[in-house]
Amino acid sequence: MSKPIKIKRGLNIPLKGSAEKVLVRLDKAETYGVKPTDFPGLVPKLNVAVGDKVRAGSPLFHDKYRPNIVFSSPVSGEVVDVRRGERRVILEVVVKADRGEVAYEDFGPASPETLTRDEVIARLLKAGAWPYIRQRPFGIIANPADSPKSIFISGFDTSPLAPDLDFAVQGEEESFQAGVDAIRKLTTGKVHLGLNSDFPPAKAFANAKGVEFHYFTGPHPTGNVGVQIHHIDPINKGEVVWVVNPLDVIIIGRLFLKGIYDATKVIALAGSEVVKPRYYKLISGASIESIIKDNISTQAQVRIISGNVLTGTRVDKLGYLSFYDNMVTVIPEGNKYEFFGWIAPGVNKHSASRTFLSKLIPGKRFTLDTNMHGGHRAMVVTGQYEKVMPMDIYPMHLVKAILANDIDRMEQLGIYEVVEEDMALCEYVCPSKTEVQAILRKGIETMIKELS
Amino acid sequence: MKALRNYLDKIKPHFQKGGRFEMFHSTFDAFETFLFVPNTVTTKGSHIRDSLDLKRTMSIVIIALMPAMLFGMWNVGYQHALSIGASWSFFETFWYGFLKVLPLIVVSYGVGLSIEFAFAQSRGHEVNEGFLVSGLLIPLIMPVDVPLWMLAIAVAFAVIIGKEVFGGTGYNVFNPALLARAFLFFAYPSHMSGDKVWIAGLTHGQGVVDGFSGATPLAKAAAYQIDQLPSVYDMFMGFIPGSVGETSTLAILIGAVILIVTGIGSWKIMVSVFGGGFAAGLLFNAFAVNPYMEIPAWQHLIMGGFAFGAVFMATDPVSASQTEKGKWIYGFLVGFLALLVRVLNPAYPEGMMLAILLMNAFAPLIDYYVVEANIRRRMKRAKKVANV
Numbered sequence: 001m002s003k004p005i006k007i008k009r010g011l012n013i014p015l016k017g018s019a020e021k022v023l024v025r026l027d028k029a030e031t032y033g034v035k036p037t038d039f040p041g042l043v044p045k046l047n048v049a050v051g052d053k054v055r056a057g058s059p060l061f062h063d064k065y066r067p068n069i070v071f072s073s074p075v076s077g078e079v080v081d082v083r084r085g086e087r088r089v090i091l092e093v094v095v096k097a098d099r100g101e102v103a104y105e106d107f108g109p110a111s112p113e114t115l116t117r118d119e120v121i122a123r124l125l126k127a128g129a130w131p132y133i134r135q136r137p138f139g140i141i142a143n144p145a146d147s148p149k150s151i152f153i154s155g156f157d158t159s160p161l162a163p164d165l166d167f168a169v170q171g172e173e174e175s176f177q178a179g180v181d182a183i184r185k186l187t188t189g190k191v192h193l194g195l196n197s198d199f200p201p202a203k204a205f206a207n208a209k210g211v212e213f214h215y216f217t218g219p220h221p222t223g224n225v226g227v228q229i230h231h232i233d234p235i236n237k238g239e240v241v242w243v244v245n246p247l248d249v250i251i252i253g254r255l256f257l258k259g260i261y262d263a264t265k266v267i268a269l270a271g272s273e274v275v276k277p278r279y280y281k282l283i284s285g286a287s288i289e290s291i292i293k294d295n296i297s298t299q300a301q302v303r304i305i306s307g308n309v310l311t312g313t314r315v316d317k318l319g320y321l322s323f324y325d326n327m328v329t330v331i332p333e334g335n336k337y338e339f340f341g342w343i344a345p346g347v348n349k350h351s352a353s354r355t356f357l358s359k360l361i362p363g364k365r366f367t368l369d370t371n372m373h374g375g376h377r378a379m380v381v382t383g384q385y386e387k388v389m390p391m392d393i394y395p396m397h398l399v400k401a402i403l404a405n406d407i408d409r410m411e412q413l414g415i416y417e418v419v420e421e422d423m424a425l426c427e428y429v430c431p432s433k434t435e436v437q438a439i440l441r442k443g444i445e446t447m448i449k450e451l452s
Numbered sequence: 453m454k455a456l457r458n459y460l461d462k463i464k465p466h467f468q469k470g471g472r473f474e475m476f477h478s479t480f481d482a483f484e485t486f487l488f489v490p491n492t493v494t495t496k497g498s499h500i501r502d503s504l505d506l507k508r509t510m511s512i513v514i515i516a517l518m519p520a521m522l523f524g525m526w527n528v529g530y531q532h533a534l535s536i537g538a539s540w541s542f543f544e545t546f547w548y549g550f551l552k553v554l555p556l557i558v559v560s561y562g563v564g565l566s567i568e569f570a571f572a573q574s575r576g577h578e579v580n581e582g583f584l585v586s587g588l589l590i591p592l593i594m595p596v597d598v599p600l601w602m603l604a605i606a607v608a609f610a611v612i613i614g615k616e617v618f619g620g621t622g623y624n625v626f627n628p629a630l631l632a633r634a635f636l637f638f639a640y641p642s643h644m645s646g647d648k649v650w651i652a653g654l655t656h657g658q659g660v661v662d663g664f665s666g667a668t669p670l671a672k673a674a675a676y677q678i679d680q681l682p683s684v685y686d687m688f689m690g691f692i693p694g695s696v697g698e699t700s701t702l703a704i705l706i707g708a709v710i711l712i713v714t715g716i717g718s719w720k721i722m723v724s725v726f727g728g729g730f731a732a733g734l735l736f737n738a739f740a741v742n743p744y745m746e747i748p749a750w751q752h753l754i755m756g757g758f759a760f761g762a763v764f765m766a767t768d769p770v771s772a773s774q775t776e777k778g779k780w781i782y783g784f785l786v787g788f789l790a791l792l793v794r795v796l797n798p799a800y801p802e803g804m805m806l807a808i809l810l811m812n813a814f815a816p817l818i819d820y821y822v823v824e825a826n827i828r829r830r831m832k833r834a835k836k837v838a839n840v
Contacts, residue, residue: 013500160500234833236830236833236834236837236838237834238834239837303499305499309498309499309500310498310499310500311497311498312499314495314499329499331499331500333493334491334493335491335493336491337457337488337489337490337491338488338489339453339456339457339487339488340487340488340489341488341489342489342505342507342508342511343507343508343511346503349503350502350503351502351503351504352502352504353502353504353714353715353716354713354714354715355504355508355509355512355714355715355716356503356504368500369493369500370493370494370499370500371489371491371492371493371494371501372490372492372493372494372501373489373501373502373503373504373505374485374489374490374501374504374505374506374507374508375485375490375492375505375578376578377505377506377578377580377581377621377622378580378619378620378621378622378623379622380506380509380580380582380621380622380769380770381506381509381716381769382718382769382772382774383718383769383774383776383779386776392826392829393826394775394823394826396774397774397775397819397823412827412830412831413823413826413827414830420497424497424498427497427498427501428498428500428501428502429502429504430501430502431502431504431505431506431508431509432506432622433501433505435496435497436497437496437497437498438496438497
């Protein structure tokens with residue numbers, strides 16, 4: 001093992017309710033949803049209408065500006081609903097699953113070794129597996145016409161209550177390798193696999209061929225692929241790097257091994273309000289209801305989040321697992337007043353600062369709710385963001401540049417290297433309650449507009 | 453608690469849009485959020501938030517100021533007793549000082565908060581907590597006998613010209629508390645310097661014992677009366693004349709520990725201010741051409757407002773350097789300049805105030821170069837790749 005890269009800055013938020021390593025194999029959910037809103041910047045165009053029959057791998061909608069990028073149905077069944085929001089924006093395309101076995105669209109198995117780069121891309125595009133490949137800068141779906149300087153896979157997740165990816169990829173060694181083989185075709189550079197040096201990696205990772213291993217140790221956001229890129233092969237202006245989640249590498253692998261779009265993955269259900277936090281094997285896009293049924297302490301009002309508590313999206317009980325997410329978190333809502341809460345000693349309150357008594361209790365795990373803990377203020381305190389940002393970037397100055405809409409400055413201060421998840425901790429610790437992630441996405445959108 | 457909450461919920465609609473008292477909504481909001489942390493929940497981005505907010509941040513600074521404030525009250529009484537040759541009990545001493553200092557604090561908060569509330573209201577903002585700290589800092593850096601009307605004008609000047617014209621808390625260039633003092637220093641110099649103002653009652657000459665001067669250690673040093681300086685013990689403990697809260701280095705250091713342990717105050721700035729002052733002191737020792745320059749370097753750090761400035765003024769996150777590297781440079785220069793002004797310029801016995809205000813003006817420049825270095829690193833990296 002090469003010498004691990006030690007990351008010092010960051011913050012682990014110790015939450016209650018991490019998933020026990022028990023795998024529950026779920027019956028098929030009643031409905032599945034694909035949400036165009038999971039893909040920043042996407043303008044979707046429908047390929048189907050309500051009532052159409054689809055198979056797993058049939059396109060549901062595509063990108064208006066890059067029609068070859070399609071988004072497929074994860075199961076076979078009937079399109080029952082296209083939910084729209086304000087200004088008729090498509091929020092969800094809902095497929096009611098058939099009973100019995102999933103009927104797959106057949107793309108025919110093929111060994112990536114024997115295919116050319118264009119053939120690999122064409123196959124990914126056709127089956128709707130292309131969106132699993134995202135690009136940096138900007139964290140949007142990769143452009144098939146680009147040639148990335150390298151591709152990164154982060155083999156571990158450090159976010160609060162995150163699933164253990166080593167556990168989630170067990171038994172998928174073959175598919176993972178097939179996926180890596182396919183991805184390797186996409187770049188002339190290297191495929192980098194980031195691993196946690198504190199634990200022995202799963203077989204699928206350790207035995208992977210054709211990747212360059214990198215070992216990391218440190219608090220969140222060490223597991224973020226953006227942080228790993230920054231330390232191994234940072235992105236400069238004009239460069240493009242692609243990233244793929246390991247569970248999605250497996251889905252890509254199946255497309256080549258078996259010739260089908262099988263979006264089955266292992267996700268974690270976690271959070272303080274879950275009765276039995278566990279791992280679930282299910283098909284991506286499954287309704288949240290199928291997972292949390294009878295598994296939530298019903299007394300309190302809860303928030304269900306697809307993804308982790310720092311970057312996930314809020315979904316309701318009848319919502320669907322988001323495209324890139326590997327976990328569902330359930331935490332209590334914090335919509336209550338707290339008498340003199342700002343001065344309370346705070347044994348049960350978590351803070352990155354040392355202003356609460358809870359700091360004196362080592363190893364304590366917290367039940368955190370969605371309360372803001374204060375009102376919006378001007379940015380007053382400095383140095384907080386820097387403590388949780390393990391990159392050579394000045395986060396506060398970047399945020400200010402975005403607020404000032406100063407494009408040159410954003411570029412100079414490193415906006416190409418970050419996406420929301422990399423600055424989520426800045427938002428968490430901010431005592432002025434600034435919405436850092438929303439501001440960053442606004443800046444990224446400005447940059448995309450500016451560069452196109 | 454519950455009844456109070458219910459009452460607030462009942463009257464709240466009057467203060468909201470379209471209500472009878474809409475014009476006071478910021479005021480209502482300030483009191484409501486003072487009593488209760490609001491029920492606002494996150495909507496996007498991070499679903500959970502750190503429990504720390506600005507109210508708590510500012511409260512920690514207030515707590516850190518308590519030792520200096522309480523000691524200051526006692527010392528006001530103690531110095532007065534010395535001047536009239538009385539021997540008072542501890543309680544009498546403290547009570548005298550308490551009655552002298554309390555009006556300063558009340559006027560400072562009264563004037564400052566009214567202006568803050570008015571501005572928050574006119575802008576439709578929530579009331580910012582910044583003045584909670586400034587409002588206490590201002591009385592602590594005043595001579596105890598400053599007339600209240602003068603204090604009121606100074607506070608108004610600091611809040612309006614020093615802060616609100618720039619956009620309010622978080623946008624000010626200069627430390628508001630120091631501006632208040634600087635304003636008085638230049639507008640009413642006779643009330644802000646000399647030997648009489650530092651001890652309660654001395655300006656009226658009420659039965660002062662013979663030979664009692666009331667000069668601060670800095671004044672004595674500037675007059676080359678080095679042999680008349682108080683003992684190091686007295687200067688460290690703070691049994692000397694001076695502004696209300698700045699005499700006791702010990703009390704200030706207790707505050708510094710609170711700020712550093714909680715992580716609210718920047719230890720980098722504090723350490724580098726002391727470092728800068730010490731370095732300047734050593735330099736003076738090396739080239740000593742007059743008695744003032746011969747004072748041991750470390751002794752400067754416990755004289756006058758040096759420690760108070762280092763711990764509570766230079767660390768103001770808004771007007772100080774905002775980058776971590778910049779904080780080292782900023783602090784060092786504050787300390788260094790403070791001694792330069794103090795020793796080399798006969799017009800200003802106290803250099804700390806001017807040094808911090810000057811460096812406030814330069815802090816953005818320091819940050820600019822620190823950030824610029826980061827940008828250059830990024831450019832260099834890009835070029836290296838381009839050349840390969």
